[in-house]
Amino acid sequence: MIRDITIGQYYPADSILHRLDPRVKLSGTLIYIVCLFLVKNLWGYLIAALCLGAIIRLSKVPFGFIVRGLKTIIILLLFTVAFNLFLTSGTPIFEWKFIRITKEGVSLAFSMAVRLILLILGSSLMTFTTTPNQLTDGMESLLGPLKKLHVPVHEIAMMMSIALRFIPILLEETDKIMKAQQARGADFETGGIIKRAKAMVPILVPLFISAFRRAGDLAMAMEARCYRGGEGRTKMKPLKYHKPDGIAWVAIVCFIALTVVSRRF
Amino acid sequence: MAIILDKLDYVYSPGTAYEKHALKNINLVINDGEFIGIIGHTGSGKSTLIQHMNGLVKATGGTVYYNGADIYDEDYKLKDLRTKVGLVFQYPEHQLFETTVLKDVQFGPKNLGLPPLEVDLRAYDALKQVGIGDDLIDASPFELSGGQKRRVAIAGVLAMKPEVLILDEPTAGLDPKGRDEILDQIAKIHKEQKITVILVSHSMEDVAKYVDRIIVMNHGEAVYDGAPKEVFAHYKELEQIGLAAPQVTYAMHALRDAGIPVTTDATTVEEARDAILAWYREEKK
Ligand SMILES: Nc1ncnc2c1ncn2[C@@H]1O[C@H](COP(=O)(O)OP(=O)(O)O)[C@@H](O)[C@H]1O
Ligand SMILES: [Mg+2]
Numbered sequence: 001m002i003r004d005i006t007i008g009q010y011y012p013a014d015s016i017l018h019r020l021d022p023r024v025k026l027s028g029t030l031i032y033i034v035c036l037f038l039v040k041n042l043w044g045y046l047i048a049a050l051c052l053g054a055i056i057r058l059s060k061v062p063f064g065f066i067v068r069g070l071k072t073i074i075i076l077l078l079f080t081v082a083f084n085l086f087l088t089s090g091t092p093i094f095e096w097k098f099i100r101i102t103k104e105g106v107s108l109a110f111s112m113a114v115r116l117i118l119l120i121l122g123s124s125l126m127t128f129t130t131t132p133n134q135l136t137d138g139m140e141s142l143l144g145p146l147k148k149l150h151v152p153v154h155e156i157a158m159m160m161s162i163a164l165r166f167i168p169i170l171l172e173e174t175d176k177i178m179k180a181q182q183a184r185g186a187d188f189e190t191g192g193i194i195k196r197a198k199a200m201v202p203i204l205v206p207l208f209i210s211a212f213r214r215a216g217d218l219a220m221a222m223e224a225r226c227y228r229g230g231e232g233r234t235k236m237k238p239l240k241y242h243k244p245d246g247i248a249w250v251a252i253v254c255f256i257a258l259t260v261v262s263r264r265f
Numbered sequence: 266m267a268i269i270l271d272k273l274d275y276v277y278s279p280g281t282a283y284e285k286h287a288l289k290n291i292n293l294v295i296n297d298g299e300f301i302g303i304i305g306h307t308g309s310g311k312s313t314l315i316q317h318m319n320g321l322v323k324a325t326g327g328t329v330y331y332n333g334a335d336i337y338d339e340d341y342k343l344k345d346l347r348t349k350v351g352l353v354f355q356y357p358e359h360q361l362f363e364t365t366v367l368k369d370v371q372f373g374p375k376n377l378g379l380p381p382l383e384v385d386l387r388a389y390d391a392l393k394q395v396g397i398g399d400d401l402i403d404a405s406p407f408e409l410s411g412g413q414k415r416r417v418a419i420a421g422v423l424a425m426k427p428e429v430l431i432l433d434e435p436t437a438g439l440d441p442k443g444r445d446e447i448l449d450q451i452a453k454i455h456k457e458q459k460i461t462v463i464l465v466s467h468s469m470e471d472v473a474k475y476v477d478r479i480i481v482m483n484h485g486e487a488v489y490d491g492a493p494k495e496v497f498a499h500y501k502e503l504e505q506i507g508l509a510a511p512q513v514t515y516a517m518h519a520l521r522d523a524g525i526p527v528t529t530d531a532t533t534v535e536e537a538r539d540a541i542l543a544w545y546r547e548e549k550k
Pocket of ligand 2: 311313355433
């Protein structure tokens with residue numbers, strides 16, 4: 001079902017990871033992603049996977065719930081694997097008519113797939129453990145220095161948080177509209193690609209209308225509370241580093257070191 | 266013997282932090298031609314329950330029979346069921362999408378694969394039943410007032426000629442006049458077409474006036490099921506689960522407590538009047 005799309009959602013639980021400062025989680029995720037691209041061999045992936053596994057355990061978010069997020073990128077994943085598998089040149093290990101699989105292709109397809117999976121799992125873990133509010137607070141604070149260059153950091157952060165907040169709402173709305181049209185005999189499951197595309201109209205039109213209505217309502221509600229952008233705005237709960245955050249930073253540095261070392265094997 | 270719900274159980278998002286046991290062991294028989302009210306406060310499982318009746322949601326336990334056939338059987342055609350059990354969602358006006366009122370109402374019958382003439386006939390007929398005049402037929406649905414939009418949306422389901430019509434809080438967010446109009450029209454449709462009607466509401470007052478049977482939902486369970494009089498006799502218990510019996514029930518009990526021996530089972534103002542007059546005549550003799 002449409003509710004299986006879990007990317008960008010928050011998963012409430014009481015864990016060390018949930019309590020961590022969002023700045024640590026944001027920078028940690030970014031570093032993790034960069035490291036994934038620095039990885040050269042199996043050892044590196046093993047380290048990344050083990051670290052991720054440990055963090056998932058710490059987060060208390062059920063593994064099945066995280067994996068479900070992968071369903072949405074399965075097509076992308078298959079394409080990546082297929083492209084790399086069949087279109088990489090090198091020493092052939094398998095040949096049949098026009099299909100040719102090379103040794104380089106296999107290793108490239110494998111590493112791309114692993115990289116993509118680890119990337120999605122890692123970044124969705126961040127949104128699972130961080131509320132949209134914390135996420136934007138963290139981002140605003142990390143990007144703070146850019147304000148000197150007149151980058152509208154607060155506004156960007158606010159836009160992001162609203163977008164994140166709207167994802168589950170719109171999913172729920174889609175679910176409801178789909179059911180309502182199904183109750184009127186609409187059929188989304190059978191037929192060719194054109195018929196299916198046409199069947200989307202009764203979902204998309206009401207969805208857009210409701211998204212605009214919600215956006216209008218939200219803007220009105222924000223204005224009614226005198227929202228006028230980031231200028232001079234203070235926080236009710238300013239971000240503060242605590243002891244676990246320091247420990248997390250040490251762990252992140254260790255991870256970087258391990259990844260760099262793994263490149264030498 | 267139209268719809269039978271047998272030990273129905275439903276859990277939303279099982280195995281996650283959002284897990285919610287929305288329906289617990291529901292056993293109900295909905296007979297042909299009945300006019301039923303389903304009542305319960307917000308979150309008691311009313312919407313979830315009715316979505317089982319046309320197969321939009323598959324129960325996590327138990328089963329649903331429609332005219333004797335198990336709707337979860339492999340070869341059962343759920344699409345047919347959905348046309349026989351017409352479901353009008355809450356705020357149905359949010360599902361309008363066509364450029365004109367007429368086209369939107371035609372959507373359902375068209376999906377049934379009916380010939381164009383029949384589609385037109387049914388659409389006009391349905392619009393007439395909900396009191397949308399010819400002048401609005403070619404208007405854009407988005408230009409109409411809230412009450413009109415809702416009636417167009419109801420017509421969209423009626424046009425499929427369902428055997429059972431289920432409406433989820435059809436009066437939510439309407440003014441008293443719009444509310445009475447819609448409820449009167451629904452009552453009329455029930456009377457003239459002799460179809461089963463199920464009305465979901467959280468207002469006792471709305472329901473008491475129209476239905477022959479009330480099902481009370483609380484925390485996913487069907488706690489009371491019976492004629493309005495029987496159900497309202499439990500008005501003290503109803504209060505505890507956040508519902509109120511119609512005001513006349515309280516008035517009649519208050520009269521009785523004050524020493525006036527009226528019957529207390531009146532559910533509408535008219536019945537209350539009759540009961541008081543009956544006592545008064547008796548007294549004068
Ligand atoms: N799509 C959903 N996902 C998860 N929980 C839901 C969903 N829809 C409803 N619920 C929950 O199930 C319970 C019953 O909801 P619902 O049937 O909509 O009640 P009602 O219509 O009586 O207000 C509520 O606690 C609600 O929060
Ligand atoms: Mg409801």
